[in-house]
Amino acid sequence: MNYHASSVGATRYVGERTPRKEDGRLLTGRGQFTDDIQLPGMLHIAFVRSPVARGRIVSIDMGVAREMPGVQAIYTQADLAAIPVQMLSFFFTPIESPVTLLADGRVACVGDPVCMVIAESRAQAEDAAALIELEIDEETPLVTIADAKTGALVHPDKDDNIAAEMGDEDMLEEAIQPLLDKAPHVVTHTIRHQRIAQSPMECRACVASPEGSGEMTVWMGCQSPHLAARYVAHALGMPQESIRVIAKDVGGGFGLKNIPWREEVAVVVAARLFGRPLKWIEDRFEALTASSHAREQEVTLTIGLDDEGKLLAGWSDYACNNGAWPMGEDANIAVHMFMWPAYKLPAYGFVTRGWYTNTMGLGGYRGPWAMESLIRETTLDKAARKMGVDPVELRRKNLIYLPDQPVTSNMGIEVTDITPGECLEKLVANVDIAAFRREQAEARKEGRYLGMGIATYIEPTGSAGAMQPMTGETVQLRIEPTGKIVAMLSTHSQGHGTATTMAQVIADRLGVAYEDISIFEGDSAIGAFSPGAAGSRQGVIAGGATWKATEMLAEKVKAVAAHLSNASVDAVTIDGGMVHVEGAPEMSRSLKELAEIAYGEPARLPEGMASGLEAQFRYQPPPMTMTSAAHCCVVEVDAETGFVKILRWVSAEDCGTVINPGVVEGQIAGGLAQAIGQVLLEDMPYDARGNPLAATFKDYLMPTISDVPDFEYLHANTPSQTIGGMRGVGEGGAIIGPPTLVNAIADALAPFGELGGEAGEVTLPLTPSRILDVIEQRNVSGHQAPAEKAVAAPVAEEVPAETVAVSPETEPAPATASIDGDWDMTLKAPMGGQTFLAHFDTEGTSLSGYLSAPEGRQEFSGGTFEDGRMKFEVKVDKPMKVTLKYDLQATADSITGKCKMGMFGTAKVNAVRA
Template sequence: MARREDGRFLTGQGSYVDDYRPARLLYAAFLRSPHAHARVVRIDASAALTLPGVAAVLTGEDLARSAKPVRAASKTPAVKVTSFPPLALGKVRHVGEAVVMVAAESRYVAEDAVERILVEYEPIPVVTDMEGALRPESPLLHDEAGTNLLVSREFARGDVDEALAGAALVVRERFRFHRHTPVCMENRGCLAEYATGSGTLTLRSSAQCPGLVRDVLSDLLDMPEHRIRVIAADVGGGFGAKASLYPEEIATCVMARRLGRPVKWIGDRREDLLATTHAWDEIVEAELGVDRDGAIVGLRAQVTADVGAYSIYPWTAAIEPVQTISFLPGPYRVPTYRGRTRGVATCKAPLGPYRGVGRPPAVFVIEGLMDRAARQLGLDPTEIRLRNFVRDEEFPYKSPSGIVWDRSSFTASLLRACEALDYAAVRAEQARARAAGRWLGVGVASYVELTGIGSAIPVSPGMPIATGTEAATIRFDPAGKVTAVFGVASHGQGLETTLAQIVADEVGVPIDDVRVIHGDTEVSPYGTGTYASRSLVLAGGAAILAGRAVREKMLVIAGHLLEADPADVVMTDGRWAVRGMLDRSVAAREIARAAYTGARRLPTGLEPGLEATRFYDPYYGTASNATHVAVVELDRETCAVKPLRYVVVEDCGRMVNPLIVDGQVHGGVAQGLGAALLEEIVYDDQGQLLSGTLMDYVVPSACEVPWMEVHHLETPSPVALGGFRGMGEGGTIGAPAAIANAVADALVPLGIEIAELPVTPDRLFRLIEHARARG
């Protein structure tokens, strides 16, 4: 089914933040730090304030008088809590950090004003290397923490040291997954309006989580939540980048409240690359022990993540490093495990969630180790995986980090992927290519991810907010049309279509009679938003519950109208009929009209109206899994990697809309491929961002992305309502590992392993030259 939101997007009628232009609007611009680490000695904005058209200037000290500093609190001692002032207070900790905000009659004037502000900085030594930042002599980012080690945690099962000592083979590697950034095509932006008469604040923001932003603004601005409305109308991509609270949102609200005028800030791409959260950036040292048959006996690993300058709200600096170590064992039986993880502060933009969170590096590592072990044992990469997958009869299976995998299709997904690819034929082709001197490789990656997480597990460990529930309100109007309101917020996922499909099924109306409203805290039931592959599971589950409640009432009213026992009323072909007497029926619209007509048309004692709000908590959440297979060829002249085929077999449980599922996989794989081959955030050793444009940070174009063959298994989730499993992130989780393994497979004749991503042509060239020199 084609999407219902497309009509407005195709005709230029989307409503993104920057499309709003209320009367008396002021435009904001930020002066951002040119230094990676410096004390702010003095700010002189007098020349800016005299510029015609400038309304106000806000510094960190001004702002601190109107808003509390952001502190991503944590319930676990594993995380050191540090402040993140919306505008620098006392010192700056990364290039691009917001220091002063200007509001003016146009963005042009606001930028002129920024140029006239003088800030005197006193540079202090910079630290950009995460391992160097752990040394005692390293410059300290946060005095209050007393260390740059903001996160430290360990998971263990069994005696891994003994297991590895007794293993037939131990493979080890130091993996490096470099820094990336999500690059939503719409840069971040927000528009705040404060109504002085009513004391209400409205923030339109390019946010994934309007509910979460509303809650925290209430605390920071000391305003009751019911006087704050956060609207995320159309949002041009999120991918996790827009799931956190941002300094600009707070500063814009403060400025609007101060001036009593609407204030809008729309970031440009430079600001996006400098100050939107970055991702992944980890060193993983890992050892995998296997027995003679390739069965895993133990896994030992240490993750070190460069979390950048600040711990972000609400996820904290723990989200990436802890997620990586939690998911490292993958879909395998790992009898002994010790995973240590560290999150280290450096003078770079903060690390935040990006599609996959922790799992793209985790899967790169475990799948890389599996291939290394297979090569040394002379096993095919598919064989070693099949020998180690959690078997179908072993579900539910508790992983060494404590995550429980419900019934999944690890083995089936791999077998189906091999069949779809014609694995044997591809291997035969590879042998011929190799004989002809071509570098052709096949890479396999299997993974499992936790999705639709309920209240039992925090999305990020120790985080200060609860994220385990979502709600749906389903309301019939007297004309029989349905409005369904959700606290989640769509930013490309097509939730206006999929949630409408679920609602339409539950209450028995055509989908065109259902309108989905989302992303507006004023009209929705309580919720946080869309992130962590949760929306179809949580909001879809809530829709099912609310739909059932409405349907039950409809049966009662229909029974009354039809003079039949409600137990004998059935819903069929869009009408509500007496079982066995289908000519005695009423339409949904007649039931709805009766519901609002009052006692004359309703059974005695039945409350008028036809609507229900229900909350859903999937408690543990569910699992989604997939196998990706990539076939690549390396250009011997340019060292460019060309993907020739790409097969995905994914299992997201019951599919509501296969077209949308395919689209999510395609987009996810393209991002994973970019991460593996092209994209890298690069800082120099003074913390200057060298990849500050889209010429330098290379997002794949249509020419770099291969045709993708996507196949589906539909193992209904045994634990989530509706059998849904979340699937927004999987493509990006599997692709880096599949590509890396394919490149390594192509280079087997040279004995090259891929331990660093992205594997750019210059890195490959060096690896190849080095291998040749080695002979």
């Protein structure tokens, strides 16, 4: 089951740099992107967006705009509300913020869509949009995470500005601090990661064409037409069969296009209301300032180590800016889940929060949990510098190697076949570190500052079965009566080359020419549900599904040929599209001849065999497949200018079976270029009034060819436990790239001082002026720690904020009220809110009952109920074994409190009478 398995035919395809099937059309201008769609009677949409970050909409004057040439309609939320919509997260759970397609009475960020103009051309729609006058009572916005902690509520109906929260604050004092107090070496490090605009080269785009009775064909820039169709059907309460989403070519996604968002859904709703095909093509200004953003986060990690450099304990405090309308409220629990499985760290605790602010909402971006590697690997290097030990040695003392496994991490993640240690050894064997240190020492004498950074990590890929949208993959494979081989897949390529890699697997396992295979994907009418490109999964799961389906089809071909030739199945081979029988060359037949018999003369087939030459397989892989890597980069920092030049970058990754090294290396390289952008260039800053400041590609600095060095690759190829042995590789470069580069820069700057100063606060991007802060040991950049950042200047004619209460401590009601009976309870769990029925029975101070959801019912007993305080424990097995410890406060008609969820930390609980 791995790439060493010999190919079925004489020609090997798996593991080869086979030219991509996608390239022919894309190189000659024959791709089909959403903006290429033109339909009869199609009209064009432009959105009117809020120019202020926060306020009440007083009036919308559309009088002049309505009279403009070509204008057909102008919609506000009041119009779109005719079709009810429930916006959903990637996990198909309801968005908790009161998000609507267009602003509903209030605006909560600059770029909030307020009106939608429908006109005969895009230019006419934009002309009219520019003439709509919005009057908004502007209020002081909350821009930063620090603002969110103290400012007025972003969403007035919420209790506080905490969008999501996990972790156990008590654990610091109870379990972690005592270990840190005893540790001979304690290192604390903080990273402030800037806001990123994902910036796929094709901006968002949607064409919606209403057809028949309530049916709709939608062309959308997305990462999975199946997921987009399911999302739209779910959000609008339509049968999924009535929506067809087509996305033949998409110009990059990177997480931004994981789910349809407000504008895409608004286009679909408007097309239903207006009854004409509608097209919306986002422009770059909108893409930068009004598409969901990513990454803005702050984390502080403290680790304790013994004198040998072994890790003893760790604690981290993490916060991320969710903006006003996140694509799913997020405290980024994955940062904590995946911070340590590659390392031996006995004790770890955390608090993690997402905060609402008056900025554009949080969306996905390649490796959304990547901060775990950035903070861990930079803290380890800082520890190595402080302790005077080699950073490679420090990692060797703590990393997990194959002989250490199986082992379960401090957060309950069991790893059985990860290779971070082996990747590090492979890297170190191929990079002469001692020679570099000599070169570095010589260079310093000449006033040249070289640095080397190393980082290791693991990455969860190919997730399936634990979260609603993360499923297996179906492959339908057919040898047509013409002899042509076609595969219908649920995959989607926004550059991933899935048609190429899947055709390679088929060619390899069936014994046919790659050129004779056609892959059909990119259309929700083809294949079955899959989330497409999300979570580095397609090579692993679709690859495995294709592998198995092809073997099933090959077995059938052999059985048919053996029967026709009166030979044994073992004597049949397939090669180059021909079916041979050992010792009987005259019996050789082409697949076309066999297919003609299989479809047209079923009486000639073995007794009971289905006619045709088809196979279908849906692959459900192991729940998670881990990829490991170690990277090294070398930089030179110019001490005069603060510019960083990357001199060398070596990647040693283990993604198991490599179907196509060209595709795998392309994924790593793309992620690394984004990593370079994050560390050195890209930034979407906001001013104190909540204005996004990078409105063009002249302000938002994307890496160009001169910013990116040649990457060198080492592949470790430890087969995974999946069919085919692949491991995912889509996100890794963007996860391990940032710490590798930051560590190299910190190493180069070591003669001047710690990057980020003694306080150890590193703020990205590391612009030349921020690097000069270290070199010159003064505040060249003018950057101040955000904690001291000036609060937003009050806006003239301030409207009093609704309430200033953050975390209001409500008075417990008299405890006499009975809690017996049924309650609707909501638990703010990591993947969104979970709602279930809770039933309580009290007898004196003893408490029992059950929690009931469609998935099952859990009884509990042995709880206590005193003075309105309810404490009880519930054991659950799915998706992981965990004991839920509830600590709640009840009044007559409401219950609030917390639930400790083992590794998932603490979740907020609310309940009302059922």
